[in-house]
Amino acid sequence: MVTPLLTDLYQFTMAYAYWKAGKHLDRAVFDLYFRKSPFGGEFTIFGGLEECIRFIANFKFTEEEIKFLRSVMPTCEDGFFDYLRSIDCSDVEVYAIPEGYVVFPKVPLMRIEGPVAVVQLLETPFLSLVNYASLVTTNAARHRLVAGKSKNLLEFGLRRAQGPDGGISASRYCYMGGFDATSNVAAGRLFGIPIRGTHSHAFVSSFMGIDEITNKALTSSDGSKKCEDFVSLVQNWLIRIQESSSLHGTFGETSQSELAAFTSYALAFPNSFLALVDTYDVMRSGVPNFCAVALALNDMGYKAVGIRLDSGDLAYLSIETRKFFHAIEKEFGVVGFGKTSITASNDLNEETIDALNKQGHEVDAFGIGTNLVTCYAQAALGCVFKLVEINKQPRIKLSEDVTKVSIPCKKKCYRLYGKEGYPLVDIMTGEDEPGPKL
Amino acid sequence: MVTPLLTDLYQFTMAYAYWKAGKHLDRAVFDLYFRKSPFGGEFTIFGGLEECIRFIANFKFTEEEIKFLRSVMPTCEDGFFDYLRSIDCSDVEVYAIPEGYVVFPKVPLMRIEGPVAVVQLLETPFLSLVNYASLVTTNAARHRLVAGKSKNLLEFGLRRAQGPDGGISASRYCYMGGFDATSNVAAGRLFGIPIRGTHSHAFVSSFMGIDEITNKALTSSDGSKKCEDFVSLVQNWLIRIQESSSLHGTFGETSQSELAAFTSYALAFPNSFLALVDTYDVMRSGVPNFCAVALALNDMGYKAVGIRLDSGDLAYLSIETRKFFHAIEKEFGVVGFGKTSITASNDLNEETIDALNKQGHEVDAFGIGTNLVTCYAQAALGCVFKLVEINKQPRIKLSEDVTKVSIPCKKKCYRLYGKEGYPLVDIMTGEDEPGPKL
Structure with a gap:
């Protein structure tokens, strides 16, 4: 070109x-x-x-x-x-x-x-x-400076970049500027940048209910055992979470469409399960559904990666989610569950990350798109x-x-x-x- | 890609x-x-x-x-x-x-x-x-709406666009949005967009003085005669402008570096002479130098296209330049010289064009770059x-x-x-x- x-x-x-x-x-x-x-x-x-x-x-x-x-x-x-x-x-x-x-x-x-x-x-x-x-x-x-060295920074800007090459250049130079990974497959291929991605809201809402899942078997991480009905394992965990005295009352019924989507995603990627939890309601559905799937994966020797928040009050929701993760760790004795990763996205920029820092938050990774790649603050x-x-x-x-x-x-x-x-x-x-x- | x-x-x-x-x-x-x-x-x-x-x-x-x-x-x-x-x-x-x-x-x-x-x-x-x-x-x-139908709109954004393809896409879609032409040669070739361009400040400052011009001959537009020393013809016109009673006193000495650059450009493009007049001083050097070259071209049957302003108070300078053009027309009887085209550039956008409209101006064409192609107002x-x-x-x-x-x-x-x-x-x-x- x-x-x-x-x-x-x-x-x-x-x-x-x-x-x-x-x-x-x-x-x-x-x-x-x-x-x-x-x-x-x-x-x-x-x-x-x-x-x-x-x-x-x-x-x-x-x-x-x-x-x-x-x-x-x-x-x-x-x-x-x-x-x-x-x-x-x-x-x-x-x-x-x-x-x-x-x-x-x-x-x-x-x-x-x-x-x-x-x-x-x-x-x-x-x-x-x-x-x-x-x-x-x-x-x-500048985003790296405000986020701090310990945070994972993910560039998600391809869809909003100024043209396809704007997107490819953005991925390349954001990596040079201190980002950890991109969602852009073509840029990953061209420049050897680590690529990240899991699923979108559409994936969640494409599922009607848990009955849709027909292939329910999952082999354990070490290959030693096979669970013939991973769906039931997930459902049992959801009931245990709902009935737990320490967690009880934080939610009633979760979305079955969402549970089906998470379970399907976990069956496809048991080693790298990361769920987008805000399609319906983060604390009343997304997070408990995620935990049920993560605990079922834990039974099979897999460690869930974490969740992504894409809307709402990210400081508040990340803190509440972290509390829930710690409560799960304590309640069910799953060591390290409290440290499960929390990713935040949704129109983030330098200023919003700075505001999150000032409020206090529990976000481990930021996914940043539009404001980063279009240099919205000064184009x-x-x-x-x-x-x-x-x-x-x-x-x-x-x-x-x-x-x-x-x-x-x-x-x-x-x-x-x-x-x-x-x-x-x-x-x-x-x-x-x-x-x-x- | x-x-x-x-x-x-x-x-x-x-x-x-x-x-x-x-x-x-x-x-x-x-x-x-x-x-x-x-x-x-x-x-x-x-x-x-x-x-x-x-x-x-x-x-x-x-x-x-x-x-x-x-x-x-x-x-x-x-x-x-x-x-x-x-x-x-x-x-x-x-x-x-x-x-x-x-x-x-x-x-x-x-x-x-x-x-x-x-x-x-x-x-x-x-x-x-x-x-x-x-x-x-x-x-x-939106730029077309604020500039009005009669103005020539030129897209000059390639150098500030978000990556090379950002520049090519910008040229393509600005043409679709109502622009008349682009400076981007590659986009012109790919999409059949009219291409425009003349010279930069560097061209003007690259000349030391009028002696640098060695090939001074110019054949007239209809091929009927040849002027062996076009440089002297230009210099004579500059003296006539300086000595004219109606124009006298508006300027003293013009830049010889600029005069050499304009004369060289006219010798290269006698049919499409358009000069950037703000390298030194618009009213005291750029415009009189342009007029001397344009009048010399007129003697040889060529019609100069106009000038470009790239700094300063564009409303004021365009109005003063127009007055000077009219005075030249009157003084030397060159019919139509008053209508010689005035192009303006320099960080233009919707707001600055609107402000120019409100102040009143004599600009015929706008060259717009950064703000247009990066969509600076909302990226x-x-x-x-x-x-x-x-x-x-x-x-x-x-x-x-x-x-x-x-x-x-x-x-x-x-x-x-x-x-x-x-x-x-x-x-x-x-x-x-x-x-x-x-």
């Missing part, structure tokens, strides 16, 4: 004008940088470099592309298209901060040198590859690509808006570290100026 | 659980709809249907994909992967509102019927294809895909949040038109209920 035509037309009209003026080989230096960190924050994580390098490594026009360009620019001379045919990026030099580093405004992420006509052609693809990658990586890192990073030198002459772009004035000259950038090994400051100097000293 | 693996893992784990329970062929009906129109507005434009249809027409797993799925779900039985190998969408029915129609909350954009396991696999790709397409089409249509449309019937039984998803409760049953949707031919209301009925009558 990322071909030399994935660029703005003006890169080609400029290339032609450079060529006509005999300036196309002038040696130019461009800086790629941003003016302000996103999300009102003080840092950005640099993403997209690998894609840029792959792009220039393969930069070459096909005959079909040349033919199309000729149709778009019919007044241009043949010699120009011969020139386009001849170019690649072997004469382009790229200096960059390593991908995944913390970066700051105005310090170039990349310095690109080469023939002015060629480097101009790279402007749009480079910006397209770096802008969103850096934005979403930064967003993921674009304004990286720019500015000419700073040509034929060894410094160039500047002036503007009535002083923040848009570019910093001229070919630069060197340094990151200074203190004695303790922590970074202190980034410094830019002119290419030929002496570097900072101890 | 849009393959059957471009989906959430839980679609596959559910498919396996359905298959294990012998439910995978149950006939299910899903509705795809949204709950609220975006951007605080009252309408949405439906986009993405064609892509969905193309996706299901080609839906088939490759052996490599099956192999990957097997590695992700190692505990699943072989029979399931044989089942996956066997499926396509020949048993899936899709009913949809035509793409490009105005649509409203809760009325299904698409109704998808088929074997529950197969239709579930379509959920994520369908949402991924419809959500952003509809959002950005709607955003484009996601919340389309959902909900089970409403299975094996002819209606299904509902309950929620503590009443707006998230689904409307059960297989439905028919009608749009009622008044006598004057205008649509009045959309109505949903049960599939077997009688339709509305006159």
